[in-house]
Each structure stands twice: as structure tokens, then as C-alpha cells.
Amino acid sequence: MMVINRIRKLREIHGLTQLELAKKLNITRQTVIAIESYKYNPSLKLALEIADFFNMRVEEIFEIREGDSTNE
Structure with missing residues (x-):
């Protein structure tokens, strides 16, 4: 079992770099x-x-x- 997330997609949709998102959070x-x-x-x-x-x-x-797929 693993936790997957949509952070990268959301960040890209909002036009944010990793650094910009990090600063905002x-x-x-x-x-x-x-x-x-x-x-x-x-x-x-968080x-x-x-x-x-x-x-x-x-x-x-x-x-x-379930499993270890990260195909998100």
C-alpha cells in the first residue's frame, strides 16, 4: 500500500515551480x-x-x- 498524490500536476496547472510552492507552504x-x-x-x-x-x-x-505503482 502506498500514498499517491497529485501535487506535481496541481503545481504545474497553477504555473508554480517547486521552489515557489515550497515558499508558499x-x-x-x-x-x-x-x-x-x-x-x-x-x-x-502539511x-x-x-x-x-x-x-x-x-x-x-x-x-x-494497493501495490507500489506510481503511474499517477
Whole structure:
């Protein structure tokens, strides 16, 4: 089981670089990279902040999937 996310797609839709998104969320660019590459699952607090930033529900951004596919 793994948590997948739509951060990269949302960031690109909004025309943001990884650094710009990181600054808006008060996190490092490396954290954005790690989340986008499925190497790090954000805390609940950060997931809620990301959802709030994109004006979406957490479930619209993050999803639990069986297996280890990252074809998102």
C-alpha cells in the first residue's frame, strides 16, 4: 500500500515551480521534491495546508493505493 498524490500536476496547472510552492507552504524545495517523487508522505498538518492552498479536499490530492505503482 502506498500514498499517491497529485501535487506535481496541481503545481504545474497553477504555473508554480517547486521552489515557489515550497515558499508558499513554508517548506523546503527538497520536501516538495520528496513528496512529488513519493519518497515522503507529508504530515496530516502539511497535507491539510496543501489542500487548503489548492482549495481542495485532502482526498482529492492524496489517495491510498494497493501495490507500489506510481503511474499517477
